[in-house]
Amino acid sequence: MSKKINRREALKTIGAAVAISATSFGVPTLLKAADTIKIGFMAPLTGFGALAAPYIQRPFELAVEQINAQGGAGGRKLEFVTEDTQSSTKGTIEKTRMLIGRNKVDVLMGLIYSMERKAALTVSIPNNKLLVYPTFYEGDECNRNLICTGQIPNQSIDKFVPWLMQNVGKTVYILGSDYLWPRTCTEHIEKAVKASGGKIVGVEYFPFGTYDFAPALLKVKDVNPDMVWTMVVGSDTSTVIKQYRSFNLKPQLVSNAVDEMWATFMPKEDLTGIISDQSYFMTRNSSANSVFVKAYQDKFGVENGLIPALAEAMYCGTWLYAKAVAKAGSTDNEKVVKAISQIQFDAPQGPVSIMACNNHMRTNSLIGKTREDGLFDILADQGMTDPNIPNCSL
Amino acid sequence: MAAKLLETSNIKKYFGGLKVLQDVNISLDYGELLCILGPNGAGKTTFFNVISGTFKPTGGKVVFEGKNIAGLPIHKYARMGIMRKFQVPSIFDDLSVRENLAVAMIANRNSAPSNDRIMEVIDIIGLKTFIDTEAGNLAHGQKQWLEIGLAIITDPKLLLLDEPTAGMTADETAKTASLINSLRGQYAIIVIEHDMHFVRALNSYTIILHKGTNFREGSFSQIESDPEVKEIYMGRK
């Protein structure tokens, strides 16, 4: 079904391209069918974000398929339009406007980077459109039009740190990419570590695209902490871990950013033995999860069958929205937002729900250790954690 | 007595160990024509580069209208009234003849630009049928004349011509000589050349530059008959 929409869109836009002139901007919008719910799905399909995009695109399509197979949301089928943000602010703003203004979608879903989320919000908030966002991020959004289903710092850190202090050691050295999320997390980690009687012995941030981490790694060697906490993200993650291994450093690597995705990017022997906290691991032992993993791998094949927490969060978000629409009996924002905090979804990570006060999802806090096949041995299942955003009461 | 237009005293210019100029002294009055002759490598162009600001001299003074001007930025030289024609024609290839002259004219803040003046100069340099031709498409000799035109359009006080006939046909050389002769008296002019015939046609006070110093100076006929000059200069030719 989505194919058909895309082709129709395509024909229309080709028409516009042929007559590249200002007049073509005024092509009248096609009437939308009232009995469907139209979702605008956005992902960084090209540019630097392209490597992560499939991990939200696949679970989203799976969820839509499953929901439609069950008769849709409140009897209305879901249809969707996929747009590429080109991993840029400009692209995201343009595509959000297009989805809202031209495609007249009912809701927006997807996006990975904070910059994309903010860019989309500049358009979606004034237009009163709901955005469902799956990525773990710094956790400072407090908006009725935004539903977040990824871990925010307190959810990935508050339970993780005491566990580490007890099981690994007391001194922590932090390496992070030089941007907002690692900095916010560092503040949380500092607080939590202090509360557990540990100590931060070093913090270092690196600009994106750093190709030599040796100076920092040698400092780590000097300080010799109990653990090195990495929040280096993107393709730099594999650079830092590989170089960490090549220097033969002994401290335990821990992270709240490492997930199954990395097994496809880097040699598994380098990845083995990293302890990470995520809302979800593929290896979680529950019936809901085994059904999910099977459906996922049946649809996309085993070779595309890795499911990181990001993917599961996207899946949760899509389902929660559909359930909320069914409960509200409408796609009207106010009604959906009111309904969404009253429902629960039996997600692969456990039963999840949305906190009414900040529109963020209660997530699990699983501690895992990478094993040789790149998946995680789950060391602890710490149960659902409430998202905590100070001063937010919606 | 009023200061001379240009006086240089003991100009030295060294490039590392290479002493291109050592003690060059000239003195020039308003409206005077001076030829500097010398074999290749005598330091003629270097001397021009020093008095037009491209190089800072290693030692010595360049005094223009009573002021030492050595070491100022290049554009200041032009604003004081020193204009230079380079050895290889240096013009604005993508601009038409008219536009070339207009750009040259507005460089000087003292004269008001006018179309009449441009046409006048085009007349003088004999490019009347080429006013809208892009300078890059002119013949070699025409480029040289255009460059002289660029130099004179703002009525400079001193005109420096570096081998104005380089690469010209005999016919063009003769035309250039008469062009320079027609400018004589209006501007002080220094011509550097190694072509004797051309200098003979100008018939002015002449300095022979040899190994970076004033070797001989005097009227052209004096110079021409000097046996030592013949030896170092013409003997080689």
Place this chain on the structure above:
Amino acid sequence: MEGITYLFLNAMTVASILMVVGLGLAIIYGLMELINFAHGEFVTIGAYTLVAADLLGGSFWMALLCAPIVGALFGILMERVLIRYLYDRPLAVILATWGVSLIIRQGIQLTFGAKGFGVSDPLVGTMSIVGVEYPVYRLFLIVTALSIMATCYLIIRYTRFGLDVRTVIQDREMAACMGINTRRINLMAFSAGSALAAIGGVLIAPLGNVLPHLGLGYLAKSFFVVIVGGVGNIAGVAAGSCLIGGLETFFNYHIPVSLSQALVLILAIVIVRYRPQGIIPK
């Protein structure tokens, strides 16, 4: 003492990376005065040669042998199809090579997928050298880069081809008058530059992650290496990469990394300001 040794080795690692990538650029830029914005993509091509070798069951060493050939072939293709028509239009070269760069990047993404590839270290473990433990692969990288440098120097200095190249750098028209086939020199230089970039790609790959836009990150820095060092000679590339690699590593020990990278670029600008012909002019 230990600290200084580490500092030196780290600086040499960064310098080696810059050296290999910059060398290819220096040949193309110095010889033909062309800004090749697809140069980074040849690094990527090299890295993906290694990935392909990995996927097909080949080894790092095989890829190291194949990459220059693959790079050179792509270089020849690009020169023959595109660049040779544009030698007198340097700005068109920027646009065209940027187009090529987009195409190669996306072509790689369509072939290999957007996800990255991690290549295992061909040399595992650390080795003791002047009293410190240092990863063997990094030492190999440094030695290889230096020997590539030396080979290029010898070729330029002592072979017929090298003499022709130097003549063309000095004065292209004069060289043509003296019977040097400058078009052939162009082609050879372009393919040599591309081959070097591809070797660089193979050497870089085990340090990090191989992605379609891997090469882009090295583009600006290697240009800087060439400019700071001095266009048109090999010693300049060596000096430029050592200076930039050394400064960057030194700053990294003392100030935040983002700041130090910015500082290095600013310093490079200052150097260009006062020594526009580079620290080692030709």
Place this chain on the structure above:
Amino acid sequence: MKWNPIIFRFKLPPTLKQLVDERIWLVAFIGLAGLLLAYPLWADGYSLNLVRDMLIFGIVALSLDWLWGKGGMLSFGHAAFFGIGAYSMAITSINLDWGFSSLLGLFASVAIPGIIALLIGYFLIFAGVRGAYFVIVTLAIGIVSQQAAISWVSVTGGDSGLLGIPPLGFTLGDHRFQLDNSLSLYYVVLTVALLSLLFLWQLSRGLYGNLLKGIENNEKRAQSLGHNTSLHLLIVMISSAMLAGLAGGLYASCTGFVAPDLLSLMLSTEIFVWVAVGGRGTLLGPFIGAFIIMRLQQVVSSISTGLWPLVIGAIFIIIVFVFPDGILPFIRKFVVRFKLLFEKSGVKHGR
């Protein structure tokens, strides 16, 4: 230094070729301006915002063309000035709670890029940095400023940028005048675009344009004629940066958002491409180039996400061979031929 206004006043009588050029330019300009002025009559809000943003990026392209096409210096970090302008606007208007803060922000978005261009330009231009060196140094400046925007979290909001930039407006007494609807913003942007285009065109069609062309042609000659060429180039660079900054300020207040990738190398190269496609040195061409390429990018990327970089890349290569000077000069070439065919005028023609 003495200011000599004569450069801007004096004009040579035009030749046929110039007349044709100017006529094409004016016809294209008036046609386009008319179309854009009337556009809101039939456009919906979405299209209006789209065209408005394209106009803003057109202004950025114009500013690069002024620097590169007229001044002869290609900047590969031009997005830095645009982005700095946008950030200046954002930081000023978010942090100052004052009736005129958004206007002050707009002023800052012009002034701060100007000051930065002054510093950089003074360093580079007076040192004789030109040509390829200038390209690469500006490229590095773009990279440094983007990293600064990401790292300097307390001021710039880091990688996620700054949200909540108030719309342009001011408070007078109890009244707040505010530009917050699509239509008025559209016209504000359109006015800025048309005025800056006309101004730069007027400036460069006379002798000042000849002078800049002359400097690009043969800077040494211009210097030895008495032109302070470095100063002229510096002024061009500063004004270009200020215009790019103004566009950035407008973009920030129109979208209400700034993020580090507004200073990115990617955007810089896009700007470069718009100018190259539209026709370097034509001033109007960059607008056309920006429109065509952005529209094409949106269209192709909606059809196939995997293909658009390939298509765009191929387009660049085609342009290099088919329209070597860009689209507008390509059209001119035809009109000139056509004219010469039918008008057997006695006026001499250049080539």
